[in-house]
Amino acid sequence: MKKILLASNNPGKVREIQAMLINDGIEIVPQSAFQIPDVEEVGLTFVENAILKAQHASKLSGLPAIADDSGLEVDALGGAPGVFSARYAGVGANDTANNAKLLRDLEGIPDAGRTARFRCVMVFLRHKQDPSPLIGQGVWEGIILHEPRGVQGFGYDPLFLVPEKGCASAELSPEEKNQLSHRGKALRELVAQLRGLAE
Ligand code: IMP
Numbered sequence: 001m002k003k004i005l006l007a008s009n010n011p012g013k014v015r016e017i018q019a020m021l022i023n024d025g026i027e028i029v030p031q032s033a034f035q036i037p038d039v040e041e042v043g044l045t046f047v048e049n050a051i052l053k054a055q056h057a058s059k060l061s062g063l064p065a066i067a068d069d070s071g072l073e074v075d076a077l078g079g080a081p082g083v084f085s086a087r088y089a090g091v092g093a094n095d096t097a098n099n100a101k102l103l104r105d106l107e108g109i110p111d112a113g114r115t116a117r118f119r120c121v122m123v124f125l126r127h128k129q130d131p132s133p134l135i136g137q138g139v140w141e142g143i144i145l146h147e148p149r150g151v152q153g154f155g156y157d158p159l160f161l162v163p164e165k166g167c168a169s170a171e172l173s174p175e176e177k178n179q180l181s182h183r184g185k186a187l188r189e190l191v192a193q194l195r196g197l198a199e
Contacts, residue, residue: 001025001026002025002026002064003026003027003029003063003064004026004063004064004065004066004124005030005031005033005036005057005058005061005063005064005065005066006028006029006031006065006066006067007036007054007056007066008067009030009032011030012174013068016187017066017187020187020191021191021194024194024195028066029063031057031061033061034057034060036056036057039056039057041053041069043083044083045083046069046071046083046121047123049069049121050067050069050121050122050123050135051067051123051125051133052067053067053068053069054066054067054123054124054125054133055125055128058125058127058130064124064125064126064127065124065125065128066122066124066190068120068121068123068183068186068187069120069121070118070119070121070182070183071084071085071086071118071119072102072117072155072156073117073119074106074114074115074144075113075116076113076114076115077105081098085156095154095155095156098155099148099156099159102144103146106144111143114143114144115141115143116142116143116144116160117139117140117142117182118139118140118160118182118183119137119138119140119182120137120138120181120183120185120186121135121137122136122137122187122189122190123135123136123190124190124194134193134194134197136185136187136188136190136191137185138181138182138184138186138187138189139182140162140182140185142161142162142169143160143161143163144159144160145159145161145168148168148170149167149168149170150168150169150170150171150172151170152169152170152171152172152173152174152177153170153174153177156169157170158170162180
């Protein structure tokens with residue numbers, strides 16, 4: 001079984017990626033198995049941050065690595081919070097504070113001006129100095145609601161209206177979300193490239 005390190009400790013992400021690769025003879029190892037600390041996300045793009053995370057994890061584990069970076073882009077805010085999504089209301093801010101800031105910043109803006117999208121970039125590095133990472137990307141279009149709805153998911157999910165479902169992302173089951181989400185799309189794109197490598 002070929003091992004790939006996943007630069008994340010989120011058990012949901014580990015399970016989801018493992019499930020997609022189990023029949024390809026790949027074992028996904030969480031970064032906690034090597035006590036790898038989180039790296040500082042100093043990049044200005046999702047691609048840079050995903051590569052930084054994968055390089056760091058591959059360097060410390062000696063394994064090939066997968067990492068992702070994601071965020072929310074709101075058109076009325078010129079694409080913010082973008083790569084700063086996790087720390088929009090300040091370093092160490094929690095989801096509630098970030099969501100409250102987003103609602104404040106969009107106060108008075110009607111639905112037509114509240115278009116937004118989640119973006120995810122997922123990369124694979126064969127080793128820590130791999131000069132040509134595989135890159136999967138996913139985009140999920142939606143509208144920022146005027147108040148939170150739903151309790152599933154995380155981050156901005158309670159404020160993200162999924163037009164094709166008529167509900168917030170936080171009202172979808174994990175399976176429904178994976179089928180539509182930026183992360184699900186990026187992962188499927190990356191897995192297709194990994195399978196191409198194996199051929
Ligand atoms: P990172 O990719 O772990 O750096 O996370 C970026 C941030 O973007 C998260 O902390 C969330 O605030 C936001 N985000 C990314 N993906 C999602 C999602 O699927 N739902 C809600 N928020 C998300």
